[in-house]
Amino acid sequence: MKRILILAGALLGFAVGAGAQHARYVDPFIGTAGMGHTFPGACVPFGGVQLSPDTDMIPHNIKGEYQPRTYEYCAGYQYGDSTIVGFSHTHFSGTGHSDLGDILLMPGTGEIQFVPGTAADPDSGYRQRFSHDTESAGAGHYEVTLADSGIRVELTATKRVGVHRYTFPKGEEGHLVLDLDHGIYNYDGKTLWAEVRVVSPTLVTGYRITNGWARTNYTYFAMEFSEPVLEYGCKDKAPAYYQGGYGRYARMNDFPEMAGRKLVAWFKFDTADNPRLTVKVGLSATGMTGALKNLRAEAEGKSFDTLRASAEQAWEQELACIDMEGSEAKKTMFYTSLYHTMINPSVYMDVDGLYRGLDHELHRAEGFTNYTVFSLWDTYRAEYPLLALIKPHQAEDMVASMLRHYEQSPHHMLPIWSHMANENWCMTGYHSVSVLSDAIAKGLKVDGQEALEAMVSTSSVPWYGGLGEYIQRGYVPLEKTSTAASNTLEYAYDDWAVAAAAERLGNESVARKYRARAGYYRNVFDPSIGLARPRYGNGSFKDPFDIKQTVGQGFIEGNSLNYSFHVPQDVRGLMELMGGDRKFIANLDELFGSDLPEYCYADNEDITADCLLGGYVHGNEPSHHIPYLYAWTSEPWKTQYWVREIVDRFYRPEIRGLGGNDDCGQMSAWYIFTVLGFYPVCPGTDQYVLGAPCIPHAWITLENGHTLEMKATGLSARNRYVKSVKLNGKPVDRLYLTHAELLQGGTLEFEMARTPAKRRGIAPDTKPYSL
């Protein structure tokens, strides 16, 4: 009933506020200090615009001299900073590699400056000081006062339009600086070319092409001002040799066609008389025409307040799919996490379906919405399974987008880590096969034959990360790549996902072949230590070998102690390899119970003391399923203990509350599943492994109209253990639920207790899937 009322409110255009029962708990500042790498700015669910303040952008050096602090600014903002450089339109949410920060606007008064200046000396550029006292943000909006000028800044967004409202101090002449050289992951020369075109006193179009983490990134814009520009001009900080007949290109004032490598444009307005200026910036990857089309379709004729209300409503509508009870702090953590699962992937096409493909040509999306930002090494684990459950329509479109990527790839591969029409080849594995297989397992609308073809093709590319050798000899030799052992483990799981899909699609020959490959994980286990260990081509294991060190031991961003558990497809097999139930439990216990010496992660950006639980690394993804592996053992109750520890330690509703990079929603999706009491340990199966809920009561409204109620009776700080589980009143002895069971809705009731029910779920028929 509550949900219906909210929806009706949204449909009738009620101002959000009292009605925004879910969105109001979103706190975009969570994760903006430390290593969360979230941004506080304005966006809408899965929107292509993330309009947010950049507080710095420590540039790389084109000579390849790495600047360690670049990592901190993956999302452009660090809460500890005291100056704002400006407001740019594109940001990743929680990544561990940086890029974007496109199309920066900064309002100012007085003399126009063309460089950002430094944090140490803010007066040396257009950047300005600010105080968090003047700053606020929520789902779909952000505001701050720039201290040096007194300008009040309010931001909101639609899917494809960033909306700024600047209120200049009374009687002051104000201007905007548009810095097309600014960027996150910047270096001298990142912007290959930029153009700005003054179409009329209230409309400016343009674009920039950058060579950053996305090798070739086209960002077009159309910018509409609520007040006419009085004067404008630009500075090209790297002027081209030819400046037009009579140097006309070089005219710095009122010349409506600007272009350059390092272009900074400025626009003056009569803010003394009209202190309030609204700027709507439509974005597109297809052209200025596309950007203008997007601007017109989504923002034309609408006031800032209307657009802000729409953005909040859009969040309210998406977040309302899960109702919950709990403390204000729990609600804040829950809805902020849910919010973080719906920023990336982001829409990457115009309102009419035109988009830029991986081949950098324009394509028309027929029957689907094209998405980008596929951080697959992270998100195949829980983010996509979560969307498959609560946002199946969007998940289907993401799968369709991946299939178009495959179609456009000259490698004939699905995305590895792709954004803005570029494959950046980051991380390892080919985990889009997991996403596709999971979508098929969960009954999403997917073209099964095309998906299987894409999965087989992707997993057959010999030059990719030692895959040729893996196929030949059953493991990736260490000579081939420094991450040989984890590659082998990841490929084996991905291959299992291909096999599962083939089986579901009735293709037994593919299923057989890939089921065999799914067992290749065994080939990197050293029986002498009972752990995964990289091997050379001659079969010998790496020696010396450090099972705790996370760098240089054959595993990507992880150590053998954690990565050895990366066999979600065959936990039973893994247990045997490790020496059986007792030894497996001992290994898990030791992981959580021991320490990770600092030398083991000192050189690993993605692991900090903030995210360690003993030797278990929650801040980085490869370990996310590990707490649930007790389910296969004789001590399943230990899962219940550790998930509560993790939730309490690494998900605090504080600015520095996240235990690691949110990684495009993966960390948050882990949280959402876990606090609801179940987790998709092996995407590609239809099973969710039961853990222990951390919130007392929740209602998941599914797209099929059913509601699944989750009740954790007796839950408290002390009552973290599950005594019994009932689904629609019937006892569930199994340690898992199926997707079909969840889709039917009804009531899932956990009875919570202070002490563990040690006999629960130890019978073989209660165990989750294993190969």
Place this chain on the structure above:
Amino acid sequence: MKRILILAGALLGFAVGAGAQHARYVDPFIGTAGMGHTFPGACVPFGGVQLSPDTDMIPHNIKGEYQPRTYEYCAGYQYGDSTIVGFSHTHFSGTGHSDLGDILLMPGTGEIQFVPGTAADPDSGYRQRFSHDTESAGAGHYEVTLADSGIRVELTATKRVGVHRYTFPKGEEGHLVLDLDHGIYNYDGKTLWAEVRVVSPTLVTGYRITNGWARTNYTYFAMEFSEPVLEYGCKDKAPAYYQGGYGRYARMNDFPEMAGRKLVAWFKFDTADNPRLTVKVGLSATGMTGALKNLRAEAEGKSFDTLRASAEQAWEQELACIDMEGSEAKKTMFYTSLYHTMINPSVYMDVDGLYRGLDHELHRAEGFTNYTVFSLWDTYRAEYPLLALIKPHQAEDMVASMLRHYEQSPHHMLPIWSHMANENWCMTGYHSVSVLSDAIAKGLKVDGQEALEAMVSTSSVPWYGGLGEYIQRGYVPLEKTSTAASNTLEYAYDDWAVAAAAERLGNESVARKYRARAGYYRNVFDPSIGLARPRYGNGSFKDPFDIKQTVGQGFIEGNSLNYSFHVPQDVRGLMELMGGDRKFIANLDELFGSDLPEYCYADNEDITADCLLGGYVHGNEPSHHIPYLYAWTSEPWKTQYWVREIVDRFYRPEIRGLGGNDDCGQMSAWYIFTVLGFYPVCPGTDQYVLGAPCIPHAWITLENGHTLEMKATGLSARNRYVKSVKLNGKPVDRLYLTHAELLQGGTLEFEMARTPAKRRGIAPDTKPYSL
């Protein structure tokens, strides 16, 4: 009859050769030495591809250090050179400023080299020596043998496809180098970005974006090989900071997605077994998809020989519009000139009408063919009037293209000097108004109202070259621009053209206003010297002042002696200003009769001793109409003397035979008109001023089906004077013909004599138009 037979031959697909009665006289080498700036390579009439060898490309320096020899290489080729760098797909014909040279291919054997090397040490790069003995070219084809490898190169083209046939020496392993950093008007950093995509072993697509004379130039290609690529790779001579996860972008071999700032790709073929390799390169400005579409539409499934025959036929068909009799040498000069009038403007759109507009966005050409390369300061004089007469359909499309440029211009201006979707602002005036007015005068299909709006808008832009001051005070003050005097003269003529169009379109208020402006030329005449002379804002004339110096005296690329005659719209008024008939004749006589001291043009690239006739400068355009100005005087026969002198001196069918830059056909169009006996002194009128023919007999087949026969009875080396003129048997006493008269066809007969008919054409009613 002859023409009909030829057309039938073309339609039936006969092999050209015996049938190519006109095209076989084309000698593309004419003008390739000295300052002609023509290229010898392959193209089709008005084609977007000009596939031609580049013998060098002396680069500019990004620091702005001008390299004088850059000027020589406007068309990429100098006959005196002994090495070829490679074969690129775009070239200007005869310009005085350089650009293009896009998408260079060079075949080779042995070790692959990534730099062109130097002329002094050809072995230091991929360039190769060649001998003119192995070289030949004609309308639509070019061939040469590369001496260092022995590779035979044959080139031909369609409108949008460059076609290469390479025959490798027997048993040698051959390769192609694709240098996307190569260019004409090159400097370090001209190529902003390039991508290459290996789609299949026989298809490669890609593009480059350059910042050259065209500020932002997008050139996309799709390249099809007749044999599969065995191996490929690239070198990025300016590697980007990020090289993809695991450095995958940096993989130099067999990685099908290459990109970079200075990208050189290579492709190996099994030429030992298959020595013959045909490469078809489709070009587009809209995208790789467009390039592939163009390739498929124009060249798919056609052999090199078929395409070469088609190219020759295309030329034969266009050149056959004028038949002539005369010596082999005269025919060579005539058809080579006619050929040079049909290279630029060039088609600039895909086969389906998609094109890139001045706003750099994609547009669809509705009902017209979009053209580019509008060298208007040169070509408004005779090139466009010639096309309006013999190729009205193409001329209409060129006018339509200019109107779209106007529509897309944020300055609301017609093109000044534009190419490849860029206004380069070269030279002065706004001479597209002359082209539009002339098209209206000649009855071409033009949207008159839109044209007039565009003309008025273009001529009202205050910041443009002192135009605001010109409108206010009647001349451009010298403080405003260094070419103030010639600007004033050019604006006044252009304004007359606007008035003439307005009059024809019945807009009397515009006509009145612009007729007044047409007289502003008077404001830069100094009565004390009877010549044009720049003035300052306070009305005083420049002092000291040198009437012969072509640099720094207030005239663009010219001196007062020549430029003072630039009043084609009001020759009578000009005569009065100069002191009447006798003084005017004396001025003309002195111009032709005296000398121009070397100091007067030593610093002027566009003027060399090669193009001087006394003080008259034929090699540069502002003087082109001057020999015809005697028509308004009491000694009209002197025109007949001087045009013969000019034809004989500056149009020799030799490699160094052109007296100056051909300037996109302007020099050649002057020749075609002049040898036929008439010339459009004042485009925008419907009149052609009679001169003296230099060929004995010609037939112009008009698009309306009529044929105009020109007969010069008694013409000889000595008989250069016109005794009488008859049109269809009736004596013509006037010194001009009208466009309507020409369109009716029939016979125009000149009776030639050794001595001038001094009484002919001296009566006032015989005189051509004057304001």
